[in-house]
Amino acid sequence: MAAAPTLSYSGFRAYAECPLRWKFLYVDRLREKPRSFFSFGRSVHAALERFVAPLVVEGGLPGKGPGGQRTLRDFSGPQTDPSVAQTPMDLSGLLGIYREEWVSEGYTSAQEEESYFDLGVDLLTRFHSVYVKEAPRPVAVEKDLRAELEGVPIHGIVDRLDRTEGGGLEVLDYKTSKELSLKDAQLSDQLTLYQVLVEQNYGRPVESLTLYHLRSLSALRTPRRPPEAIQDLGIRLGEVSDGIRSGHYEPRVGSWCRWCDFRSLCPEFKEVPAGSRERIVTLVDRYAELLSERRQARQEMEAIEEEMEGLALGLGVHRFRGSRLSLHRQARRSWHFPPEATLPLLRAHELEVRAGGGDPDRTAALLRDPEVPARLRRLLAGQGKLELRYTWEPEGSDPH
Ligand code: SF4
Structure with missing residues (x-):
């Protein structure tokens, strides 16, 4: 078998949903069509990364302690950290970055693009006022982390890692989707994976995991995952890793097919070429006849067995x-x-x-x-x- 692949959350999810789609994306390197909601999400994420990056407090970076991990001492309380007082850029600065980072592809019309752009301005404006008021203490933004879970190499880019009031760590993942609930945060495999990545790289327990819903500015916060949840994810990651290493790329039909860009390549949706249609119709029709005969034969055999059973009992033979x-x-x-x-x-x-x-x-x-x-x-x-x-x-x- 091939070596274990390094799995990101999106790769893990893509394979778990449909192994064939994973192959199209990660082996054949086919590109998906640009879509408005992806472009919008990328634009907002990029603006937020550049807005928060200068505010990252010192002493929060991994990899300096023994074994590449930080120790508790590396996370001294917020009151001892002078960089906490750093001032965020003003709103016009943030919106200027947003304009620079705007990704224009995937919109169906200029109107759609404009309405998404305005939505971004609105939510970043509100985000800015809340951020300035609350003054969180980020220790990392867009941090690319690598680790291992149950022998499977994993990696992920954590949107933001904050130091909490108590000196602990909070993982935040920004979401630009329309709807999001606390349940989404509680069930999120992505957050579970990020907890593992952060804990292995920073050498201390994560305190909370948060999906930050940008449209409503709601921090959907959950406590850190218990060991059973980590173990459960590890088992599922292992199954995905084994499937990839064994080269198993069967199509798996589900609700996700609606958004799949590879339907024209997928055996579940491809049409039979004209030259083979006649023979296939003959085979399928004959198969249908045999199925029907088998059903009839089974019914007849059951009736015969019942009658013979009565005769056997009556005759004692x-x-x-x-x-x-x-x-x-x-x-x-x-x-x-x-x-x-x-x-x-x-x-x-x-x-x-x-x-x-x-x-x-x-x-x-x-x-x-x-x-x-x-x-x-x-x-x-x-x-x-x-x-x-x-x-x-x-x-x-x-x-x-
Ligand atoms: S159409 Fe559905 S089954 Fe086919 S590759 Fe795409 S996701 Fe998989």
Whole structure:
């Protein structure tokens, strides 16, 4: 297998949604069409980066302590940091930067572009007044960080990292989308990934994770993720990494297909070329006929089995001869175990995994295993129910 790829949040999400789209983007390096909301987001992000960068407080950068990490001492309280008092540029400066950073591609008309531009002016104006009033203490902006989670190399660019009142760290990710809720922040894999990146690079726990909704100037703040959430993300990152390393790029259809620029290349949406259509129609039609015949055959066989069952019971005979073969009525035993009764027993004897989490066949195999204590085998058998059913098995010449 190939080496583990370094995953960003967007790469992870792209593969998790559709491996084929990931291949188009990251292996074939196909470009997506420019879109108004991406261009708008990039313009606002770039303006905010340049606005906040001069205000970054000293002593917040990673990579200076032993092992490349900062220690608690590197994060002295805000009152001891003279750079906190730095003055932000005025509003006209911020709007000037915004104009310089404006990305003009992807808009469907000059009117659409103008209305987005005005929206940006409005939200940056309001952002500026709140920022000046609140005077946060950023320790990093647009910070490109690298780390590893469950053996998977990860990287991400954190929009802003602030020092909190208590001297801790707050991760902020700006969003220019229309709607955003606290739930989005609570469920955001992106923020979880950023927590890992920041903690591994800065050597101290993140205090809070925030999606900053620029249109409403709402800081949708959540506490740091617990270890289980990190572990869960690590497992999913591992699955994506394994898929990429194995070169598995199957298409996965979902709501995201609506926005996919590669539909014309995707086997799920591509049309059959004219030269192959006739043969394909023949094959599909014949397949449909066979499916229907199989359904009819199954229904007829069930009716025959039912009648033979009645005859077998009435006549007391288990073998019926035809002109081509004989059918033998054979008993099949199968165990059924109620999970609520058997799982605690299996767990107590550390046999849950061997029993496939209560799989009836694997649990039944334990009943015949001399290495399983006899008392436990009796207990399991006592909880289970042995059912008997009959099937008709062909004998003699090949029925096919
Ligand atoms: S159209 Fe859908 S299934 Fe096909 S590549 Fe795009 S996202 Fe994947």
